[in-house]
Amino acid sequence: MAFNLAYDGNSYPIEEEVSVLDTLLNQGIDIPHSCKSGVCQSCLVEVVVGEPTEASQVGLKATFKARNYALSCCLFAKEDLGIRPLNSEDAEVTASIIKVEALNHNVLRLCLKPEEEFDTIPGQYINLITPDNIVRSYSIANIPGVDGYIELHIRVIPNGRLGSWLLNEAKPWGSVKLRGPAGECFYVSDKEGGDDFPMVLAGTSTGLAPLYGIIKDALAHGHIGEIALFHGALQPEDLYLVDELYDLSQQQSNFSYTPCVLNGSEGDFYICGDVQQLVVEHIAKLKEARLYLCGAPDLVNAMKKKAFLSGVASKHIYYDAFLPSK
């Protein structure tokens, strides 16, 4: 059965098995989107006729749910629907770019200062909205409440839409919009005065961003358990923040840093090999560990499954798979 979908003064037929997002894209209407999997939140719209379904609000913060916002990629019609783009004033804050700098050959650090209050937890992700209305998700790599700005690490994809904007247009004192935050991958402390559970964090490429945010947050909370970071890369030059992380491991006795490179050469400062295997070996005897996994979806999913099978409780596995756009 088909229903009607009202958008911008027009009405379109919508099939039950085609999402609101795909229905509008098929009509040639440009709705910002990326993962089409209900994760990145770039496809948010406001439902003004009918009700958002439960599935279309999974992971949204309470204020967004209350305003009838919905993920258009996960919204399927069970009745006639009407939607409109979010009212920018309600949903977004303006932020100025305060720094753009290279961390390695393909990763940029972008520091943003929100003009209004914008509460986030290190490790969560936000939607970055460019002046051309490109919306992408990025994870928070610092403690914004302490630093006074939000730090992101962005891997520049050749010809990527956001990547091109970043290379060509993003300049200090330019402005962007931010929405969010979202995500459950962050440090949760159970005890006053410092928790002692072991933490194992693993990621590839800019999967390091949320992990670094979580590590800083854990240390700021006085975490006393072991914190082991594994950063995987294909080539040595894909690693970044090596000196900074190495220094931190010298200063903090409970923090260890293991860079590992798949196509590396023996005898260098990193370990040669597969980050997944290293992590699986490391957690084999650490069943009570909290595990944090971020970055390439295949690797995150594979490590998650292996860790679970080796005995880590599902509720102790925190992760964000960086799903690419579809």
Place this chain on the structure above:
Amino acid sequence: MSLYEKLGGEEAIDAATDIFYRKMLADERVSGFFDDTDMEGQIAKQKAFLTMAFGGPNNYTGKSLRDGHAHLVEKGLSDMHVDVVIEHLGATLKELGVSDEDIAEVASIANSVRDDVLGR
């Protein structure tokens, strides 16, 4: 008191879910059925399954179980697989210290929907 309450309600389900799902994923006879599904979704569904098997509150009907497993029946879901599920269910409960008598009751609840699950 229902068996669900006797076993410890939702808390018991939470404790059993990880153990049970781990056994299922590690068993090649059945793990293939869980290949293309995401882990959280699966864990939520395992919880639903266990709640049902423990005789707890659930909204499933013969028809919804039929519909929910139809795509698996197409992939060859059979009596053997249901037996494996019941085997792992029993082993999970045993690990948690549940009595043989209660395990037998859980197995009989699971058995009672066998035809629905297998679409017969």
